[in-house]
Amino acid sequence: MKKAESIIVGISIGDLNGIGSEVVLKTFEDTRMLELCTPVIFANVKILSFIKKTMNSELPLHGIDRLDQLVVGKVNVLNVWKEAVDIQFGQLSDEVGAYAIKSFKAATEALKKNEIDALVTAPINKYNIQSEGFAFPGHTDYLDKELKGDALMLMVHDQLRVGLMTDHVPVNEVSKHLTEARVIQKIETIYHTLKQDFRINRPKIAVLGLNPHAGDNGVIGKEDQEILKPAIKKMFDKGILAFGPYSADGFFGSGQHEKFDAVIASYHDQGLIPFKTLSFGQGVNYTAGLDKIRTSPDHGTAFEIAGKNQADASSFKEAVYKAIDIYGARQEFQEWSKNPLKIKEKQLESKKGA
Structure with missing residues (x-):
């Protein structure tokens, strides 16, 4: 290294x-x-x-x-x-x-x-x-x-990680982009990212519903029942700990996000509004799912403040820290892939030292 x-x-x-x-x-x-x-x-x-x-x-x-x-x-x-x-x-x-x-x-x-x-x-x-x-x-x-790879916008701040099922898509077109294949792909991308880039061995992933109250069993839109729910079940049956769809309105306010290693929002503002409310000025946008x-x-x-020497560099500095940390995590993951016993020994040694 x-x-x-x-x-x-x-x-x-x-x-x-x-x-x-x-x-x-x-x-x-x-x-x-x-x-x-x-x-x-x-x-x-x-x-x-x-x-x-x-x-x-x-x-x-x-x-x-x-x-x-x-x-x-x-x-x-x-x-x-x-x-x-x-x-x-x-x-x-x-x-x-x-x-x-x-x-x-x-x-x-x-x-x-x-x-x-x-x-x-x-x-x-x-x-x-x-x-x-x-x-x-x-x-x-x-x-x-x-x-x-498959690029996925993942917003990161400490233990809060919010990924997007769809990112820069107009709201009136989101449902057109929401397919079972896409949901499966994004869950798999997040799952692999958490293991490879964030050192989480068995990650838990929450998926937020598209419609109010996650569709109320089809009363308020059918996408949650017909697209999200079957895709999440397929992932769970495959051994990936994916759960949902959850009603988005109270998910963050009730602290449910703290029970998961990542949350996947169905569309941009559904994920970015709570993320920036909880972390503004300290968060990092990470492009997950790529080979770089x-x-x-x-x-x-x-x-509005450009050229006035008033900008706060905290978020940019965090972005540099995160890039360095992920680089190290990937090096470890590659080493582990070649020799899992060696990494396990290192982890046990570090625990003893602590």
């Missing part, structure tokens, strides 16, 4: 008119972060130096033109482009959106080639990134196309 400081975390810069650059720089002003990983920011060192000045930051940046020039223990900035970019904090700009995607695509390519160990993405604006070369709602959809690691903060570009 790699030494901590040798874990290479790639960072896509996001929308330069938003708070992305600010939270990235603030994260690595804490020099202890460089003991855990070596960051490489996919952007342009002159632009980041300009943004650094607006923040009165003294963070040293190491500009490079190729990844083989990367220096362990420094904040590396890979020059993905050389030209100047007109930065107007808080403004929506198609030009700036294009540079956000240029950074993201370069970082994704490095991830595919194993030139970086994990990717952390700063926030983009979903409107100004749209172009002929990028017709995706966001990061997750592009990664699903470029990387192996990608995390991001749980917030957007925050144009």
Whole structure:
């Protein structure tokens, strides 16, 4: 396994008119972060130096033109482009959106080639990134196309994990996307993720119903009875501890989520509203189900405070921590797959030491 400081975390810069650059720089002003990983920011060192000045930051940046020039223990900035970019904090700009995607695509390519160990993405604006070369709602959809696996948005904060059955789908189209095959696929993805990336040997998974009161036995919609319930039973019969569908309205308020290792919501706001209520500013968006690691903060570009040095870097820092932790968990899982007895011995030793 790699030494901590040798874990290479790639960072896509996001929308330069938003708070992305600010939270990235603030994260690595804490020099202890460089003991855990070596960051490489996919952007342009002159632009980041300009943004650094607006923040009165003294963070040293190491500009490079190729990844083989990367220096362990420094904040590396890979020059993905050389030209100047007109930065107007808080403004929506198609030009700036294009540079956000240029950074993201370069970082994704490095991830595919194993030139970086994990990717952390700063926030983009979903409107100004749209172009002929990028017709995706966001990061997750592009990664699903470029990387192996089945991408699933999993929001994480401490022991709270909320996954989405459907993510960036209009509410009036959610039921069209909800099929038994999709439910089975998402449960299996979460199950494997919890074992591989979160060190949970026998995870318990709750599935939230689509309709009010989980359909009230078909009185308020039939999807819960005809799609969700049979799929959940098939998973349970297969040995996966999946339960539900549960009525979503009181699930989090009553603390039921604390009994499970993950919760799968049927649609975006059903999962994101309670998650952000319970964890806002500390949560991490993890793209589960892929052969590579990608995390991001749980917030957007925050144009209203961009350039004012007011952004809280907590969520971005948590995203870096989570990427590093998942990288370690995957290394352990791969080792365990080769030699389960060896890992069991290590776990027993650590318990004795505690």
